[in-house]
Amino acid sequence: MAVIQTTGSISPRRKIRESAGDRVFLSITYVLLSLILVAVLYPLIYIVSSSISSPQAVASGKVWLWPVDISFAGYKTVFSNDQILVGYGNSLFYTCCGTLISVILTVAIAYPLSKKTFFGRNVLMMFITFTFLFSGGLIPTYLVVKGLHLIDTRWALLLPNAIFVFQVIIARTFFKASIPEELNDAAEIDGCSDIRFLLSVVIPLSKPILAVLTLVYAVAQWNAFFDALIYLKSQHLYPLQLTLRSILIQNFSGGNMDASEQVKRQELAYLMKYSLIVVASLPVLILYPFIQRYFVQGMLIGSIKG
Amino acid sequence: MKAVSVQPQTETRERSTSKNYWKEAKKSLRKHWQLYLLVIPPVLFFILFKYLPMANAVLAFKNYQVTKGIWGSPWVGTKYFDMLFNNPQFWTLIKNTLFLSLYQLAATFPIPIILALLLNEVRSLRFKKAVQLITYAPFFISTVVMVSIIMIFLAPRLGLLNVILNAMGMESTNFLGDPTKFRSVYVWSEVWQTTGYSCVIYLAALAGVDPSLYEAAKVDGASRLQKIIHVDIPGILPAAVIILILSVGNIMSLGFEKVYLMQNPLNLQSSEIISTYVYKIGLLNANYSFATAVGLFNSVINLILLVAVNAVSRRISENSLW
Numbered sequence: 001m002a003v004i005q006t007t008g009s010i011s012p013r014r015k016i017r018e019s020a021g022d023r024v025f026l027s028i029t030y031v032l033l034s035l036i037l038v039a040v041l042y043p044l045i046y047i048v049s050s051s052i053s054s055p056q057a058v059a060s061g062k063v064w065l066w067p068v069d070i071s072f073a074g075y076k077t078v079f080s081n082d083q084i085l086v087g088y089g090n091s092l093f094y095t096c097c098g099t100l101i102s103v104i105l106t107v108a109i110a111y112p113l114s115k116k117t118f119f120g121r122n123v124l125m126m127f128i129t130f131t132f133l134f135s136g137g138l139i140p141t142y143l144v145v146k147g148l149h150l151i152d153t154r155w156a157l158l159l160p161n162a163i164f165v166f167q168v169i170i171a172r173t174f175f176k177a178s179i180p181e182e183l184n185d186a187a188e189i190d191g192c193s194d195i196r197f198l199l200s201v202v203i204p205l206s207k208p209i210l211a212v213l214t215l216v217y218a219v220a221q222w223n224a225f226f227d228a229l230i231y232l233k234s235q236h237l238y239p240l241q242l243t244l245r246s247i248l249i250q251n252f253s254g255g256n257m258d259a260s261e262q263v264k265r266q267e268l269a270y271l272m273k274y275s276l277i278v279v280a281s282l283p284v285l286i287l288y289p290f291i292q293r294y295f296v297q298g299m300l301i302g303s304i305k306g
Numbered sequence: 307m308k309a310v311s312v313q314p315q316t317e318t319r320e321r322s323t324s325k326n327y328w329k330e331a332k333k334s335l336r337k338h339w340q341l342y343l344l345v346i347p348p349v350l351f352f353i354l355f356k357y358l359p360m361a362n363a364v365l366a367f368k369n370y371q372v373t374k375g376i377w378g379s380p381w382v383g384t385k386y387f388d389m390l391f392n393n394p395q396f397w398t399l400i401k402n403t404l405f406l407s408l409y410q411l412a413a414t415f416p417i418p419i420i421l422a423l424l425l426n427e428v429r430s431l432r433f434k435k436a437v438q439l440i441t442y443a444p445f446f447i448s449t450v451v452m453v454s455i456i457m458i459f460l461a462p463r464l465g466l467l468n469v470i471l472n473a474m475g476m477e478s479t480n481f482l483g484d485p486t487k488f489r490s491v492y493v494w495s496e497v498w499q500t501t502g503y504s505c506v507i508y509l510a511a512l513a514g515v516d517p518s519l520y521e522a523a524k525v526d527g528a529s530r531l532q533k534i535i536h537v538d539i540p541g542i543l544p545a546a547v548i549i550l551i552l553s554v555g556n557i558m559s560l561g562f563e564k565v566y567l568m569q570n571p572l573n574l575q576s577s578e579i580i581s582t583y584v585y586k587i588g589l590l591n592a593n594y595s596f597a598t599a600v601g602l603f604n605s606v607i608n609l610i611l612l613v614a615v616n617a618v619s620r621r622i623s624e625n626s627l628w
Contacts, residue, residue, distance in 0.1 A: 022530045029427045033437055040441050061464055109348035112341040119334030131352060134609050136359025137601025139588040144358045160355045163348060194340040223448035226563050230589055241450045248454035249567055273458060277451050284446045292442055300510050
């Protein structure tokens with residue numbers, strides 16, 4: 001970036017020629033934004049670089065920005081850990097199934113709510129938005145899940161938080177704005193039922209909103225941690241985030257390693273944290289360009305008063 | 307965010323007479339019976355996982371006995387609330403929750419606005435896009451990974467921040483083991499993670515500002531700074547007010563996950579907040595009734611705050627959620 005020197009003295013010319021003041025202002029803007037950019041980017045680069053450096057280089061603090069003595073030892077350790085692999089598989093399962101359930105349920109409520117001729121939609125809308133404002137709390141919810149015998153089952157991660165109120169509002173706003181009433185009237189005259197109209201006309205016309213819903217729910221499910229913490233007991237059901245917690249935060253390394261190589265083991269355990277962070281974020285990272293686009297889109301739809 | 311409102315305008319028409327009301331209901335039911343069927347599973351979801359817990363919150367007034375269930379357990383009136391208010395830890399919890407929340411609000415509310423205003427000045431579209439794409443990314447890091455990143459960077463021995471402090475001749479600090487630093491670590495990592503995300507809404511608002519206002523400002527010879535103050539800021543004010551209402555309404559419901567993961571015996575003094583306390587009392591110590599009372603107290607405060615802030619905002623600025 002071409003940055004004009006700005007420190008301290010604001011030129012007296014500012015009062016005479018405004019463009020000079022503006023130019024100073026603009027350069028300050030660029031400097032600040034560049035600083036923000038570095039502040040956000042640096043930790044991310046540091047972690048990725050460390051993850052592909054050698055255990056010794058990381059443990060002795062030699063990595064500053066770029067990888068030192070490139071090695072994939074950290075990744076090898078990650079992928080040879082059964083606990084992580086099981087968690088990874090579970091998380092993929094929860095993310096796929098949970099997202100499917102959530103998207104279907106959200107569309108099932110949002111579409112009827114978007115129709116003017118659907119009697120009772122205002123009451124139903126209030127019924128839903130109220131849950132946005134008030135909640136029963138942790139223990140009462142836990143007791144419901146327990147009463148339904150969902151504790152320590154996969155359903156406990158798929159059902160209790162299946163619908164986000166905000167996503168219902170976004171989907172409803174989208175349907176309202178992009179499915180013309182005339183289209184529905186025409187279909188009705190042709191004897192098309194509501195369900196068929198939804199499946200063969202509305203859904204194909206609603207790809208952007210379906211993408212928004214899918215990505216929002218998928219990211220939330222992939223990153224979810226709390227429900228697993230309170231509802232799951234069996235380790236073979238644990239999603240990745242719970243495994244991550246025991247390895248990254250509680251410093252519990254699952255695999256059995258040779259005790260004679262104590263130092264090497266510690267170095268490797270330390271390095272593995274970096275690799276694990278990268279591996280755990282990989283699905284989101286790969287999809288990030290889509291995620292960013294559709295999250296922004298969802299937020300913009302949501303901010304329209306509908 | 308504004309979409310939370312429920313439109314009342316059609317209601318008045320529908321309710322003109324009760325006879326018409328039922329007629330319309332019947333007609334709609336006959337015409338849209340498939341849609342009414344479709345709505346059943348999601349409605350069931352809300353009843354089971356949202357409204358049933360609300361009903362279960364009566365537990366706060368009962369002495370829960372596993373064998374008798376929630377409804378069969380004996381009433382104890384406000385025993386658990388008395389217990390809560392007389393608990394010496396209560397005020398520490400309130401204080402910790404409020405301080406952390408207000409600190410967070412003070413940082414995470416204005417910073418995205420500043421970022422959006424700065425970005426709006428940038429004329430190079432590529433640079434603007436790059437900054438947006440990169441600052442937005444940390445939002446998608448999971449809480450567990452975020453906390454481990456914090457721990458890695460702030461580690462007493464090898465943590466980068468301490469290495470830098472040492473290089474500058476200062477002593478290492480155990481950031482996570484110090485109750486006085488807990489809040490700052492929490493809040494500034496939150497800023498790092500969410501600023502890019504939160505600024506999107508303001509950028510959208512800025513994009514929607516009437517271009518003729520900029521023209522007028524230019525004709526009047528306004529500098530960039532003057533343009534920001536007189537055109538940009540009024541342009542994003544409605545969005546900012548809505549976000550502020552929502553944030554204030556959520557002041558007592560801080561995210562459990564991050565605080566819980568960042569807790570350790572050394573920083574507990576300032577890191578124990580209401581939600582982590584409810585988790586420990588309720589699920590780890592199985593003291594269901596007391597934990598429900600604490601949670602209910604928290605929910606009610608939240609609701610009151612939200613309604614109050616919304617009312618104040620509606621009176622002074624015409625911006626409100628409903």
